[in-house]
């Protein structure tokens with residue numbers, strides 16, 4: 001059977017090595033072998049960004065990326081604190097919703113989905129509202145493929161002594177993150193830039209923040225998960241097979257050369273795709289300098305999304321629609337996962353056939 005190539009932003013096309021790891025012998029999560037697995041994943045997650053385990057903890061969770069973001073937000077903004085959420089897409093807006101559900105004191109710095117984050121407005125807000133103690137932002141806003149300027153946001157947060165909580169679900173492992181003093185935590189998942197499977201997610205948190213963590217839910221209590229994991233235990237039944245996949249994906253990530261190598265590899269695929277589509281008259285939504293290397297959004301080339309999607313699917317490629325009102329204008333292509341340059345060449349040829357048909 002020909003496997004489809006997943007060009008949606010996760011889950012990703014698996015490498016043979018990660019796929020095979022899913023078939024390891026059954027494992028009870030109360031046996032030492034599981035805790036070896038958990039320990040290795042936690043250590044390897046920190047080593048992706050060379051983080052000091054005395055200062056940072058990788059807390060492994062069972063759930064999707066949203067579970068990690070919800071654990072981070074609901075646990076790390078104590079009752080006496082106030083959160084400012086920066087929104088310029090679906091995932092920023094989701095953070096606000098999470099904060100509201102947990103009755104956290106929250107306000108937003110809203111932007112149009114097509115806009116970059118306005119740092120001047122952010123500075124003004126931090127200046128005018130000294131009650132703000134935490135800022136939440138999305139690093140790679142997958143809605144549009146925009147890479148938000150996390151380093152500049154972190155700098156402002158440091159200036160105003162505010163802790164930054166970042167959704168790095170679709171950037172962790174592929175984009176550079178300066179874990180500068182203002183970053184308190186980042187949340188991410190196994191099945192995007194790390195190339196694991198869905199079901200395992202994680203928060204990288206500054207250990208000092210866990211001393212004042214809130215415990216608003218039983219299941220997403222980050223400090224509780226961390227305490228148990230530090231003792232080589234686990235509070236609940238974890239997604240064991242997703243952990244097998246994540247460990248293998250992290251080993252593969254290191255063997256291939258780590259963050260720098262993955263960033264470069266994604267960059268070259270993104271550039272190849274952008275150049276090939278430009279030759280077909282298909283323009284990107286956002287200039288490459290402001291885009292992630294992980295996913296890009298493109299204007300539909302005079303052909304409805306469904307026709308483009310179905311035509312490409314029949315050739316073995318799964319692309320992704322725009323969200324909300326953007327679904328009528330855009331399509332998105334991610335190059336995460338076991339994707340090769342020749343796959344992009346084939347994708348471009350299949351796209352050209354469809355576009356030429358429509359324009360004929």
Ligand SMILES: Cc1ncc(COP(=O)(O)O)c(C=O)c1O
Pocket residue numbers: 009010064065066067069091138140141142143167168169170189
């Ligand atoms: C930036 C970002 N945050 C959060 C999520 C939610 O992740 P999940 O669907 O794994 O819950 C996604 C999913 O694509 C994302 O791209």
